[in-house]
Amino acid sequence: MAHFAYRNGELHAEDVPLARIAGRYGTPCYVYSRAALTGAWRAWDGAFAGHDHLVCYAVKANSNLAVLNILARLGSGFDIVSGGELARVLAAGGDAGRVVFSGVGKSADEMRQALAAGILCFNVESAAELSRLSRVAAACGRTAAVSLRINPDIDARTHPYIATGLKQNKFGIAWEEALALYRRARELPGIAVTGAGCHIGSQITEIGPFVAALGRILELADALRAEGMVLGHIDAGGGLGIRYRDESPPRIADYAAALVEGLGKRPVRLLLEPGRSLAGPAGVLVTRVEYLKRGAARNFAVVDAAMNDLMRPALYDAFHEVLPVARAAGPQTEWDIVGPVCETGDFLARGRSLALAEGDLVAIMTAGAYGMSMSSNYNSRPRAAEVVVDGGAMHLARERETVADLMARESILP
Numbered sequence: 149m150a151h152f153a154y155r156n157g158e159l160h161a162e163d164v165p166l167a168r169i170a171g172r173y174g175t176p177c178y179v180y181s182r183a184a185l186t187g188a189w190r191a192w193d194g195a196f197a198g199h200d201h202l203v204c205y206a207v208k209a210n211s212n213l214a215v216l217n218i219l220a221r222l223g224s225g226f227d228i229v230s231g232g233e234l235a236r237v238l239a240a241g242g243d244a245g246r247v248v249f250s251g252v253g254k255s256a257d258e259m260r261q262a263l264a265a266g267i268l269c270f271n272v273e274s275a276a277e278l279s280r281l282s283r284v285a286a287a288c289g290r291t292a293a294v295s296l297r298i299n300p301d302i303d304a305r306t307h308p309y310i311a312t313g314l315k316q317n318k319f320g321i322a323w324e325e326a327l328a329l330y331r332r333a334r335e336l337p338g339i340a341v342t343g344a345g346c347h348i349g350s351q352i353t354e355i356g357p358f359v360a361a362l363g364r365i366l367e368l369a370d371a372l373r374a375e376g377m378v379l380g381h382i383d384a385g386g387g388l389g390i391r392y393r394d395e396s397p398p399r400i401a402d403y404a405a406a407l408v409e410g411l412g413k414r415p416v417r418l419l420l421e422p423g424r425s426l427a428g429p430a431g432v433l434v435t436r437v438e439y440l441k442r443g444a445a446r447n448f449a450v451v452d453a454a455m456n457d458l459m460r461p462a463l464y465d466a467f468h469e470v471l472p473v474a475r476a477a478g479p480q481t482e483w484d485i486v487g488p489v490c491e492t493g494d495f496l497a498r499g500r501s502l503a504l505a506e507g508d509l510v511a512i513m514t515a516g517a518y519g520m521s522m523s524s525n526y527n528s529r530p531r532a533a534e535v536v537v538d539g540g541a542m543h544l545a546r547e548r549e550t551v552a553d554l555m556a557r558e559s560i561l562p
């Protein structure tokens with residue numbers, strides 16, 4: 149089912165016209181569909197139904213409390229990368245016992261916070277982090293469940309900024325060093341080895357790299373078993389791509405079948421950390437045309453959203469489809485959709501054929517993941533509002549910031 153679709157020429161989120169949302173809450177505005185989020189989570193959970201598993205939504209993709217709460221109510225686990233994300237998960241009603249903590253730079257404070265909350269497991273990314281975690285856990289009289297994040301040196305064939313599973317990337321523990329570190333972990337106070345995992349990158353559109361990476365982790369797990377270290381879970385990470393333009397990413401069911409087949413008869417729980425494929429298609433960014441500016445070389449539609457609201461085009465040259473909120477019949481022109489920020493890199497889309505007039509609303513599609521969560525206040529622009537649509541109802545999930553909010557923690561010299 150399409151959660152963002154035209155009805156009588158008007159683009160809707162579920163049963164609510166986007167124009168009505170823009171009228172009520174202003175623009176730019178992120179709009180999420182509860183049904184899309186729920187459907188995507190159920191597709192993930194259902195795809196692994198035949199195998200012991202836990203879907204741990206990668207909070208970084210979209211950390212709005214309402215979004216987290218929708219997933220928490222479904223029984224989701226969460227993959228976090230900071231104490232801030234842990235606080236959000238707990239505030240949204242998430243279960244700490246279903247939280248895995250990833251990231252290369254966990255501070256001692258964050259470790260204490262996660263131990264006190266009772267998270268499921270730390271995805272440890274280096275020998276130094278393992279030593280610190282042991283000290284911190286022992287000092288507070290707790291045991292940290294640990295899964296080493298292995299860098300399998302597999303090419304995910306994605307944008308270089310979001311590839312994480314190669315030797316030259318900062319992530320994970322080199323596969324060759326993993327066995328030795330597990331032996332050490334077994335001896336360390338405050339540490340209980342529970343799993344192994346990897347995360348090789350994001351927006352991956354083929355199954356091959358996932359299967360290859362899992363194969364390396366399983367090779368390691370088998371070697372550990374031979375030494376009497378039996379792992380309770382394998383974490384396959386996130387990374388499954390979605391369709392922004394013309395990509396044809398694997399279907400979740402096919403991805404799941406390939407992983408489960410890879411596991412063979414091993415009685416091990418499978419953890420998954422999808423972010424983009426849950427949240428991406430579930431959100432759009434609605435923005436209004438401020439000015440049309442025709443030029444000799446290019447035509448610019450200046451809209452009220454900018455790179456500070458949606459950074460992906462500027463940062464990764466990412467493509468997002470742009471749809472008019474009201475279908476217009478007039479002649480189409482090729483537009484670069486740009487924002488008010490003073491940078492040439494401030495574009496949301498380029499060379500799009502649209503019939504636009506000043507004041508029109510457009511929707512930047514597939515913006516539910518890494519949109520709002522990567523937004524900033526650059527150019528002293530208050531961040532956008534976020535609205536969740538649920539059938540015919542709309543819920544303001546985050547108020548638009550004010551300029552006063554932006555200045556609230558600053559002060560001038562006496």
Ligand code: LLP
Nearest residue numbers: 206250347350351386387421422423424518
């Ligand atoms: N697990 C770990 C340890 C991760 O680092 C990530 C994403 C995920 C899971 C979720 O991956 P996903 O299923 O969303 O691909 N800002 C970039 C994407 C950065 C991804 C960072 N790590 C973008 O907008 O394309």
